Amino acid sequence: MFTGIVQTRLPVYAVDRKADFATFTLQFPTELAAGLKLGASVALNGTCLTVRTMDNDLISFDAIGQTLAVTNLGAVEQGTEVNIERAAKVGDEIGGHMISGHVMAQVAVLERIESANNLVLWFERPSELAPYLLDKGYVALNGCSLTIAAVQEDRFSVHLIPETREVTTFGTSQPGDKINLEVDPQTQAIVDTVTRVLADPALLGELTARLTATANNG
Template sequence: MFTGIVQTRMPVAERISRDDFATFVFEFSEEFVAGLETGASVAINGTCLTARTIDGGRVSFDAIGQTLKVTNLGAVEKGDIVNIERAARFGDEIGGHVLSGHIMDQVSVLEIIETENNLVVWMERPAHLAAYILDKGYIALNGCSLTIAEVEADRFAVHLIPETRDVTTFGLIRVGDAINVEVDAQTQAVVDTVRRLLASGELAEGLRGLSDKQ
């Protein structure tokens, strides 16, 4: 489980590619690697990966073909900067919202509006995720827990404070970049439940029942 509060951004120290498989290696600081054990979960651009080897601060993570296909890790090479978050622990402050680290798709950056103290990023709103991308709702983008600021038919925007720009890869973002998306699980559950009830007629029947009681 993750909170969407990215702890650092850092370059990939090495990528070792094989058929439908890749190993990503990072050079973690002494402070950041403290307490990390083999098998622990770490979010890389919001993608939950498992620490395979730890040699001092040199830590490796494997990604299978499906992960490389669904997420932007498929295009990440040595030297590319990514967002990193260690898994949350019981008792930690949840500053963002609860994330699984399971990426649902990628969206393209369509427009960037930058001023001295604000950064507005517009991204595509794909049809199969549109029902979950709602005004003022939560969304995770490259592992960052963010609030959706504006929604249009085929695109949505987030507004980023300077801290987010400084700590995460959003400070380096460009038009055309592919961004990992994980929609809010609670929003997805509510939307899917309402859809199921509407499709089955249960919702209308329940509303009629309430009306009859009144």
């Protein structure tokens, strides 16, 4: 699991592509590699990958065809910068929100509005994920936990403070860029549960009866 607080952005040191498979190698700074072990989970652009090899500060990760097709890692080349977050530990401060690292879709940057101290990015709002992309709700974009600032039928926006722009790849994001998206799992669970209950009269009646009984007993 991850918290969506990106620790740094790093250029990809090397990419080795094969049929429906790729190995990404990155050069980790000493402080980021501290305590890292083979088999550990690391998020690259919000995609949970497993440490395959460690050669001093060169760390490699494998990605299968499905991962390459669903995420923007399929287009990553040598020198491309990616957001990095080490897996969360028990007791860590959760400054963002819990993220699984299972990317659900890629969305395009539609518009970039920049001022001296603020950056607004507008993204596509895919119809299949629209119920989970709500005004003031959480979303993970390239592994970065962000709050949705505004929602329109087919797009949504986020505001990025200078710190986020400096630490992550969003400082250089441009219209047309493809960004990995993971919806907030709690929002997804609530929306799916409510949708299921409203679609089932028997289940809705049972829930209403229980809530009424609870209220009467309270």
